[in-house]
Amino acid sequence: MATSSTFLRDAWLIAGFDLRESIRTRRALVLALLYLLVASITSYIYVEVVRFAQEATSEVIAGMSDAGDKIAAASAAGAAEAAGYSGLLYVIAGGDQAIANHLATYPPMVLVFAWFSLGALPWLIALTSYDLVAGDLHLRTVRFVALRTSRGAFVLGKLLSQVLLVALIAGLGMLPVLLIGGVYLPRFDVVDTVLALLRAWPILALFAFAVLGPVACASQLVRGPGAARALATFFLFVLWILGIWAAFAPGLSALRWLTPFAYKTYFFHPDLLYRLMNAAGCAALCAGYTWLGFQVFRRRDL
Amino acid sequence: MNAPALALAAVHKRFGAVHALRGVDLRVPRGSIFALIGPNGAGKTTLFSVVCGFLRADQGSIDVLGGPPDVMRFKGRLAALPQDAVLGRELTVREHLTFLARLQGMSPETARREAERVLAIVDLGELAGRRAGTLSHGQVKRVGVAQAFLGDPELILLDEPTAGLDPRHAHDLREALRGHRGQRTIVISSHNLQELEAICDEAAFIEKGQTLEAGAVSALTAQDAEVFVVLAPGPEPIDQLRAHLGDVAVEWDTQRRVLRVSFQPGPNRAAEDVIAAVLRELLAQGARISGVGKGRSLEQRYLEATR
Secondary structure, eight states, rough: OHHHHHHHHHHHHHHHHHHHHTSSSHHHHHHHHHHHHHHHHHHHHHHHHHHHHHHHHHHHHHHHHHHHHHHEEEHHHHHHHHHHHHHHHHHHHOOOOHHHHHHTTTTTHHHHHHHHHHHHHHHHHHHTTTTTTTHHHHHHTTTHTTTSSOHHHHHHHHHHHHHHHHHHHHEEEEEEHHHHHHOOOOTHHHHHHHHHHHHHHHHHHHHHHHHHHHHHHHHOOOOOOOHHHHHHHHHHHHHHHHHHHHHTTTTOOGGGGGGGGGGGGGGOOHHHHHHHHHHHHHHHHHHHHHHHHHHHHHHSSS | OOOOOOOEEOOOOEEETEEEEEEEEEEEEETTTEEOOTTTSSHHHEEEOOOOOTTSSEEEEEEEEBBBHHHHHHTTTEEETTOOOOOOOSSBHHHHHHHHHTTTTHHHHHHHHHHOOOOOHHTTHHHHHSBBSSOOOOHHHHHHHHHHHHHHHEEEESSSSTTTTTTHHHHHHHHHHHHTTTTEEEEEEEEEEEHHHOOOOOEEEEETTTTEEEHHHHHHHTTEEEEEEOOOOOOOHHHHHHHHHOOOOOEEEETTTTTEEOOOOOOOOOHHHHHHHHHHHHHHTTOEEEEEEESSHHHHHOOOOOO
């Protein structure tokens, strides 16, 4: 019987090998570039919105002759901006004022990037990771590994490699935030932004676990990469709908915790315990869905 | 007697309506080079896959290296060249082999050395740094063979190892396999029966998912119980030979001009003794000899067995 140290060692070896293989493929490069592009566009749009708001306010204030009016208008504009931003954070936080307050501790540009990333990651992962097992089954590459380690270590290794890949791509996506913010925003605090991005990075990686669960499940159920992609996308879509439905269905709101999408907000809870429980929830969701798929994979012909 | 490296009894495997293995029995002695012979679709690849644990048998008993197929028990002890498995395209040959060696429990340095060693066996040392996706079909096959030798496993299953290789590399691989005789058990599936006859000690004929015959190659080809003589055009003293030799069976193939003498081997009756007696009588009768040999070719035996 495999010892747990052998199991983990093998899984780690597979993760490292698969990650190296993944980052040399054209698909990973294209997706990294796509992520960078969208991150850049998001950052740029944010910068433009800020600039437009500031210019519009400046124009209105410049048209006033009285200095007292100018101060009052600037103060009112600032208050309106703050109120609007707080309201937006309240909506993002799902009506939880404590989370909204914690979100406010992030620089807005980092928050925009993080929220965009959390929204895009499920579909990005569905596009990059759908064949994490099905691809090896299709080409029968798995046969070289299956004589040397357990199927469980194989799946865990593949899963870890995809988490690392997502973390890598998400990390790359932070560069445009720094670059565009630094170039276009007059009062851009680089240190503050870097520290906030570093706080957001593990959130993205942990959230990737939650999304990878259903994707890994789909990838173990079918042999062809095309079928795996379709099934992974279908699973995520169904879970997305389930999450929305559960949020409004009386007495069934707990069902939303079966979907990865429910775990986005609580990463921004001010209480560390909530954040840790949320991370554990992501890991449990990943383990649960992967285990479901594994019940088919462990018995299937390779 | 040593336990066999591989023992299968009444193994069945179905793929939907296709009954790929219909009660295969097989016993592969330790240290032997064993040939698995059969036409396309006979079930050879399925059999290999069942032994490796890639496929689960529906029925029957499988004993591999003293136990049931279990990858964690095999770890490094059983290796295989899967017929249609593909290596990833992006990493180098060395990276692939080092990775597989590390999965067998080797340290990074040992794994790198082992990768170089097995690449030398298949004469691919100079391509170690090449991406696997840029290799030719034959080179990919040789890398596949190389990975099967990582860590010197006890049992190696090679599914058509020389298919697609050029004659030189096929020859070198045969020689390399021959060099492992007695050291480890190797099971080879191939359609090249001359090749199998040259390197294997034992063989089994498989057809339609069943074992037709199995045993030592020398017994299957009747090396000890049959001799043949090819006669050049001229006298055909077959009746005289029958009368002279007595209790042996003499067959004469007039078209191919091959004379076959089958006999019961005994302590005082080896194939060489029978050859001497046959040649003496034929020469005495004025026959012209153009060839002499023992037994039948594996190909002939296979054709007879599957007729």
